[in-house]
Amino acid sequence: MKYTTMAAVALLIGGSYLSAKATLFDPAQSITVETYSDIFFKLESSPVSINEIITGASQFADSLCDESIYQEVIGESVNSCKQKFKQSQAQCAEFIIKNNEPMYTDKVAITQLSEKFINCMTNS
Incomplete structure (x- = not known):
């Protein structure tokens, strides 16, 4: 359970980071x-x-x-x-x-x- 929670938190943080980077460098954005x-x-x-x-x-x-x-x-x-x-x-x-x-x-x-x-x- 401890590892599952840590993995979920890591995925959430990593996903948020990648989403923010993708938005920042989206060529469609002005x-x-x-x-x-x-x-x-x-x-x-x-x-x-x-x-x-x-x-x-x-x-x-x-x-x-x-x-x-x-x-x-x-x-x-x-x-x-x-x-x-x-x-x-x-x-x-x-x-x-x-x-x-x-x-x-x-x-x-x-x-x-x-x-x-x-x-x-x-x-x-």
Whole structure:
């Protein structure tokens, strides 16, 4: 009886764990892109939209602005980077959306598009 109870508890815990993992990694579930790395995580199970690329690339560019040493090396400051970012984000997003495909499945194309968007925002 003791072993039967322990086995039942182990099966319950194991089943719950596997069920949770299956739900977490279910490709049918929607993955919300909030960071640059989310783009590539979502890409493993479904195409990525141009708006999701912009969201992820914006987060990445914003995080670059927060790196004071990096900003100093390139001759900028955190404040000037953030200011450029705010001033150019909408215009650069509009340009990227207008001149590119709505959905992507290729990592190289996504990386190139992200770089183009980030360069647009930081070189304005």
